[in-house]
Amino acid sequence: MADKRDYYEVLGVSKTASDDDIKHAYRKLAKQYHPDNNPGDESAAAKFAEINEAYQVLSDKDKRAQYDQFGHAAFGSGAGAGAGAGGFDGFGGFGGFGGFGADDIFGSVFDMFTGGGSRASRSNGPQKGESVETEVRITFEQAVFGVEKELNVTMKETCKVCGGNGCKPGTAPKICPKCGGKGQVVYHSQSLFGTVQQVSACPDCGGTGQFIENKCPGCRGTGYQAERKTISISIPAGIEDGQYYRIRGKGEPGRNGGERGDLMVLVRVSTHPVFKRDGVNIFSEVKIPFTKAALGGKVHIQTLDGDFEQEVKAGTPTGTVVRLRGKGVPNLRSRGTRGDHFVTLTVDVPTSLNAEQREALRAFEETMEGKSPYGERKKKGLFH
Ligand SMILES: [Zn+2]
Ligand SMILES: [Zn+2]
CATH class of the missing domain: 1.10.287.110 (DnaJ domain)
Known part of the structure; x- marks a missing residue:
């Protein structure tokens, strides 16, 4: 290089x-x-x-x-040659993912590194295999609590007929005549700064240094075959839509004894009819009848951990936000902690009333003559 x-x-x-x-x-x-x-x-x-x-x-x-x-x-x-992979270090905020052992999560900013690390010019040394990218769709709840998934991925595998050397069984590769087995060729070119020497992969052998006379019928000399396989992955709790989950060593095989590439799984999370999510926090809206807002009482609230009854005070205004601590999404960066769930209580005013209800409300209204149900400051005129 x-x-x-x-x-x-x-x-x-x-x-x-x-x-x-x-x-x-x-x-x-x-x-x-x-x-x-x-x-x-x-x-x-x-x-x-x-x-x-x-x-x-x-x-x-x-x-x-x-x-x-x-x-x-x-x-x-x-x-x-590891400049691509080295580029990850030092990016602010990403040091904290160590909790995942060999696997990593990347925000979409890091998409471009898929397949990275193997772009260096080919040589005879060990090289890491290419990364394989695939996509998985999971539900909102699966993203919150984590899920085991089986993925079907087609990728390059070492040819089973020739064992990867690309030769017809019983024959052996020969040394590439163009590069003499080095896998590299040196070019010289003139520039403003004098003669520039550039080393490139040999165009004839693609850097392998070998020349195959009798190609393997299983792979036509490439040494690889496409293989469809099922890979089980365990998606961690707290992952977000658009993030990549990296499973090290599940990509394509390396060259010359290099390690396998990675499997990069783009996680797509479906939306939820009730819950919205922003990072580790959950947001939802619960409608409460205007009578309950005025009188107080129990309100049914749906959370990720199941439903429960929440007590609301008499005189709860519309837009009141109830914060349910620790009922949000598990934090990917800090195991064991969860965000919060914010429930906005919206006062629901009935759009149709029957005669009896209308009568009851009129009677209520009469008791309020001259008084504001919202306290002393407001004047009657505002409500008629
Ligand atoms: Zn083969
Ligand atoms: Zn060559």
Whole structure:
């Protein structure tokens, strides 16, 4: 892999740039190369990862000082091929997901990293397999409390006929004549800065360094076959619509002994007829008859944990919000804690009355002559 570019160069700022200059340059570039604005453009995605990596270092005073002194060497094996995956670290707020062990949740901002990490130029070294993306739809309640799901996913698997080497059984691969088995070819080109040397994957063998004379009939020499499989996943309580759930090692097989890619599951959550959700909090509306609002009494409230009776005070105004602590959604970032459920009580005024009810209300109205049912401040005239 070619040497890493200078972080200042990546962001297009001088070595003496202020924090504000760096932030400004980063925002501009991040917007320009954001995968949402460049769908399917892998070079933009790679550039975006590079910009993020540079910004993580240059926006941190300590890291920047280290980088100024030691360059990329300041960050250990920084010149390796894992820049895509490394780009996750240091994003604010995402350190707290450690509770999920090997699996991760990503907001939709991280969509572009699906398949990342394997975009580095091919070589003979071990490479992580591609990530496989799939989608699952779950109910509102399943998102709140978590659910076990079985997914049917079709993905690349090692060919069972040839065991992955792409050769007809009984034959063996030969060394690629173009690259001599190295898997890489070196190009030289002229630029303003002199001769530039660029290393690319060998076009003939695709980086494997091998040449297959007798191709395997099972995979036509690719070493892979499409396989449909069922994968059980356990979606954690508290996941939100549009988030990705990553199951490590359930993607496509790696190359040359590399680990498998990941399965990235886009979670789609159905809406609920009663409950609305905002993060860990639940919102709902309960209608109460105007008589109950005036007299007080018990009101039936539906919650995620079942229904119960809530006592309302006499003289409860419409729009009163009842907060049910800990009846919201489990917090993905903090196990064992739940958000709240906010119930808005809306006073329901009847639209049709029978003769008896009308009579009763007229009698009530007469008792109120000269008085406001809302207290002393309001004048009678306002209600006629
Ligand atoms: Zn095969
Ligand atoms: Zn080759």
